Amino acid sequence: MSYKLSEYAEMHYFYGVAQGDGVKAARLYREQLQRRGGPQPPRYPDHRVFINTHNTLIAGRIPGQRCNREAIPRADPDRTEVVLEAVHRNPSTSTRAMARALDIPRTSIQAILKDEGYHAFHSRRVQALQPTDYQLRIDFCQTMLRKEQDDPGFFNKVLWSDESRFERSGVFNIHNYHTWAIENPHAVRASTFQDRFSVNLWSGVLNGELIGPFQLPTRLDGAAYKNFLENELPLLLEDVSLELRRTMVFQNDGAPCHSIQVRNFLNETYPNRWIGRSGPIRWPPRSPDLNPIDFFIWGYYKEIVYARECLSEQELRQNIAEAQRVIGEKREAFRRLKHNFLRRCHMCIAAGGGYFENLL
Secondary structure, three states, X not given: OOOOHHHHHHHHHHHHHOOOOHHHHHHHHHHHHHHHOOOOOOOOOOHHHHHHHHHHHHOOOOOOOOOOHHHOOOOOHHHHHHHHHHHHHOOOOOHHHHXXXXXXXXXXXXXXXXXXXXXXXXXXXXXXXXXXXXXXXXXXXXXXXXXXXXXXXXXXHEEEEEEEEEOOXXXXXXXXXXXXXXXXXXXXXXXXXXXXOOEEXXXXXXXXXXXXXXXXXXOOOHHHHHHHHHHXXXXXXOOOOHHHHHXXXXXXXXXXXXXXXXXXXXXXHOOOOEEEOOOOEEOOOOOHHHOHXXXXXXXXXXXXXXXXXXXXXXXXXXXXXXXXXXXXXXXXXXXXXXXXXXXXXXXXXXXXXXXXXXXX
16 A cells, blocks of 8 residues: 655654654554544555665655666676575575675675565474374374365354464574575474463454454463453453354364363353364464464564564553454455365365475
8 A cells, every 4th residue: 555755754753753663653643643633544554564665764765656667677697606606605694694705795696686586485383293103194184174165164164273482582583594595495493382472462363353462471371271261251252243153163183281171161161062172173283383372463463462572561562452353354365264274174185184385
């Protein structure tokens, strides 16, 4: 979406007021438009628009205008050969490192790689699978595809859920882990541990709607989680129709805090209608790539919350609230969620229950 130059100028002003904090700048800009009154835009610009506007101006370009590729001189053959040789020696090098080592402007290196058809393919962090996980993942995907075929509305009856902890240190920045190549080598980096944070959130998706988030206790055990399911979750579902609540399937990812008392509660509350490691529908362990909350919701949250380092818990909470607002407006993404999930099931089966996100 493009904006008027006067709008870009005002956005950049608020980016300066926010001292380079894109999330805060987006919030200040939105509040200013609301105070001003009059017609409001169908969608307020998010933090990325403010960051991109600033970077475009720093580069000496005008926001919203395409650069003239005809005016960019082509690299000479000798320089091209030097750059390609550096990439062949070390496919994981960066354009900054090549610029320093070869004494060639970084913009020229980027242009050469683009002209030669090279792309920076990033590695993905994945949870390390156990030998017994593969068949469980296949079984789960086959079950979900079969249920969706028998009942085309089944996916939207599932309350997908997960917990994630947000802390000041943020999430692992994988930006620098890439491989230069003409075709995607589909690199994968295994990781045993998921990121941990200082604000513990539960979030869910049901029938294309965001449920929550809800802040859980920092130390979450079975009793605390059962209390959430019994007393807090019904309040979060107040706007859900009685019919949907009556037929709803609860997805429980099987974390250690989900104890025997939690399983007993789920069996009583959702008889034959819950997904978990010991549930009527068995959830495969170490499978965040099959949970819409993991592969969809948390990604958006962390992108917005950690646009820059949070310096206080209050700032962290403000960013979480801003992320909730932004995610709630992504109606098209929610509409595509069912299609994306079913596609992942097919790809997981085709991969023999192994990693598949690097092939998406």
